[in-house]
Amino acid sequence: MVKTRELYYEDQYMSCFDSEVISCEEGGDGSFYVVLERTAFFPEQGGQSSDTGIIERRDKSKVRVLHTSIQDGIITHRTDGALTPGETVHGEIDFEHRFSNMQQHTGEHIFSGIVRSRLGYENVGFHLSDSEVTMDYSGPISESEIKEIELIVNRAIWENVPVRCWFPSDEELANMDYRSKKELSGDIRIVTIEGYDVCACCAPHVRRSGEIGLLKVIKTSSNKGGVRVSILCGKRALEYLDSQQKLISNLIGLLTTGQDKIYESVKRLIGENAALRGDLSSLRRELIDYELENIDETLSDVFLVKEDGLDGNIMKSIVNKLSEKHGGYCGVFSGSDDKGYRYMVVSGGDNRDAGNIQQILSDEYSARGGGKPNMIQGSLPSVNIADVIEKIRVKTGQ
Ligand SMILES: [Zn+2]
Known part of the structure; x- marks a missing residue:
């Protein structure tokens, strides 16, 4: 096949041209591969994306040029419609893109x-x-x-x-x-x-x-x-400058501050947030301590269900405190029925094997976790936590 005449070398501003269709082959995916006698469509090469646009037939029907490539001097247009070899067509490249x-x-x-x-x-x-x-x-x-x-x-x-x-x-x-x-x-x-x-x-x-x-x-x-x-x-x-400007004006609105103070404002907010998190965590501990003091001391097994987001240290301190007063299994579940739970269970003074609980959670509820006879931890997918605790009570039988 003869090399395609490259019109973009004759005039790089040429956005429209007439040409003859040399060949058109089906791509099998609804697209077609069209070779023209000459073209202004620049093919993808040298790291640069190709031109796109349209090719119009004599009857004014159009096919879209989705991509353009070159091999051995022959330029191929991938289109969304067929053209007939021999017909004269009119090409228009997306010149804004070009x-x-x-x-x-x-x-x-x-x-x-x-x-x-x-x-x-x-x-x-x-x-x-x-x-x-x-x-x-x-x-x-x-x-x-x-x-x-x-x-x-x-x-x-x-x-x-x-x-x-x-x-x-x-x-x-x-x-x-x-x-x-x-x-x-x-x-x-x-x-x-x-x-x-x-x-x-x-x-x-x-x-x-x-x-x-x-x-x-x-x-x-x-x-x-x-x-x-x-x-x-x-x-x-x-x-790009527009998008940056929009971002800055959104931040100014959000922080109700001047452009020159955005950085300081965000820095201060991050500091305040960290301090509040610290306060929240100590309040949580106090609340949990209060709750633990009010649990019936005659209970052997105790399982607490808490909201999502308890960190590992708080969970550990809960089960350790429980185990000082309760001889059986002492456990905590943090999470929700929808999202699932993280859990930690220790054995109190009766030295029961916490591995039994892991077994139940793994076998019946697809839990992932493990540990030692005196302590297990892991996570549960979404479950009805009341059912889980009831199952543990029935299976461990006390
Ligand atoms: Zn260059």
Whole structure:
């Protein structure tokens, strides 16, 4: 098959085009694989997501282009409808999506060019999807260096320098210093951003740096001895700032404070919350002590059912205190019938084997747990706890 004519190399701003259908094959899942004689749909490659859009037939019926890929120079469009080989169709790419990709990608070039000229690191990975734009560099970059580079990139954007995409001759190429991610063969396409970067790249870019609008670094993380930098350009940067602004104004409303006091307010709330938790825990202990003092001392076995959220230390102190006065099994269940229970059971002065209780809970109620003859602990799935305690009383027979 003849290679597809790549219209995005003739004009990266071309959003509509006419073409002839070369072939259309069923994908088996309701989708179709369509090859056109020429296309403006840029295929997924070099870490960049593909163009999407529609293809319209003569009778104005449309199929959607869900994805575009390239192999051996042949571009395939995955569509949600069939087209007829030989027919002339009209393609329209989702240009807002494409232009955004051009902005992100050109921003990445300037950033990577500056990283290389200032720090000597290579861009060893690039990912441009609808949810993120990340670049991986071969060495570590400090926070202050990131800030500096971010500013220089934005200066380059404000300078509105030309971005030139071209195919140099072998001779020109031999005398050129350019960035390249892999050993390239065939016609090498060079993207020159005047004063900032020269790089081999196959993707569409904006014509002048000013079209990028803005580049914002939103995250950095260490990555295989280097660093992964997440950026957003153009409208995506604006949308990000919008979401940040919304978050901040929600926090301001919630905390009834000024933007400059949000951090202090949240810090104070966290401190207050920790202090209240401490108070709650000691009040709980006091309440439990009071409850324990009022249990009939002549009882041999005692099983308490408490609300969810008792911590292990409180459960331990409950069963230990019970066992000082009651000779049989002393247990506590913390939880609810719906969500299940955590439990702890010790044997009092009569030295009965707590393992018997574990056996009942495991056999009859699918409990997970275990322990020693004098103490068991574990958890129960959702149960009727009154039935469980009744079953224990009947089975242990006292
Ligand atoms: Zn590129």
